[in-house]
Amino acid sequence: LVVFSPVSLDIIMLGTTAEIVLALHGVWLIACRKPISEAHFDVSTRGFWKSLFAAVLVLPANIVITFISSISLSDTDYGLYQALQDLLIYSITWLVYPLLIINGCIFFDKRDRALAYLVPYNWASVPLGYILAAVTIASGHASNSSSLMSFLLTIVYAVAIFLFFEVARQGLKISKLAAIGIVTFDFILSIFLMSVLESLKL
Numbered sequence: 001l002v003v004f005s006p007v008s009l010d011i012i013m014l015g016t017t018a019e020i021v022l023a024l025h026g027v028w029l030i031a032c033r034k035p036i037s038e039a040h041f042d043v044s045t046r047g048f049w050k051s052l053f054a055a056v057l058v059l060p061a062n063i064v065i066t067f068i069s070s071i072s073l074s075d076t077d078y079g080l081y082q083a084l085q086d087l088l089i090y091s092i093t094w095l096v097y098p099l100l101i102i103n104g105c106i107f108f109d110k111r112d113r114a115l116a117y118l119v120p121y122n123w124a125s126v127p128l129g130y131i132l133a134a135v136t137i138a139s140g141h142a143s144n145s146s147s148l149m150s151f152l153l154t155i156v157y158a159v160a161i162f163l164f165f166e167v168a169r170q171g172l173k174i175s176k177l178a179a180i181g182i183v184t185f186d187f188i189l190s191i192f193l194m195s196v197l198e199s200l201k202l
Contacts, residue, residue, distance in 0.1 A: 019050065020057070023123040031163050036120055036170045039146045043115045048098075051122035058129035062090060065136050095191060097186065098122075110172060117171030124167055128160050166169045 019042070026040025042050060066086055098118050105114040135156055139149035161183055169179035 020053075023051070023120075024126060026120060027124045027127060030120060030124070030166050030170065031159075033166060036116065036167075041116075041119045041123070043119050045115070045135065046153070047119050048115050048122075051119045052094065054122045054126050055090070057091070058126045061133035064133045068079040068136050068139075089194070092197060093190065093193050098188060100189070105172070110174075113172045117168060120167045120171055121164065124163050128156075131159070132156050 026037065028034060029040065034127050041047065101118060102111075102114045105111045105117075132153075135149065135152045138152070139146075164183050164186065165176075165179050168174065168182040169176060172179070172182070174182070
């Protein structure tokens with residue numbers, strides 16, 4: 001399972017529109033608790049690199065969330081330099097998790113399931129990112145309904161947890177308890193990475 005080797009960089013290709021739509025449909029089927037199908041996801045090394053294009057697709061949603069958050073915090077100093085730093089952090093977080101998962105799968109003798117998990121995982125971030133952005137926008141226009149917005153955010157996070165749980169359970173072919181562990185690890189790692197990278201800002 002060679003994913004991060006120099007040779008692999010030669011096969012980075014953007015997915016076609018049909019492939020992207022197919023992958024997003026596969027995410028919907030997972031949300032409906034349908035089995036992951038290789039007809040919807042290319043779980044080869046080439047398919048993994050294509051799935052990283054999801055980071056580009058969901059980037060606008062991430063920008064919207066960051067922009068609205070900076071406004072709510074009255075961060076008037078936010079500019080191009082801070083935006084480039086956030087972009088670097090965004091890119092690093094997208095690469096660190098797959099690297100850890102691949103090595104973890106090798107250690108636990110699950111290397112043949114690594115890409116079957118990571119490819120759907122990457123594509124799942126696209127719809128979740130835009131749903132979160134939509135709720136964030138709504139919260140910015142409904143300051144008098146903070147309780148409603150908090151409820152909607154809770155729903156979004158619950159959906160995200162459920163979806164990533166199903167992706168882990170089906171992709172890695174592990175027990176429900178182990179899938180909960182994977183989702184928990186993902187959550188803790190995200191917080192840790194963001195904290196460390198934020199603290200390194202100059």
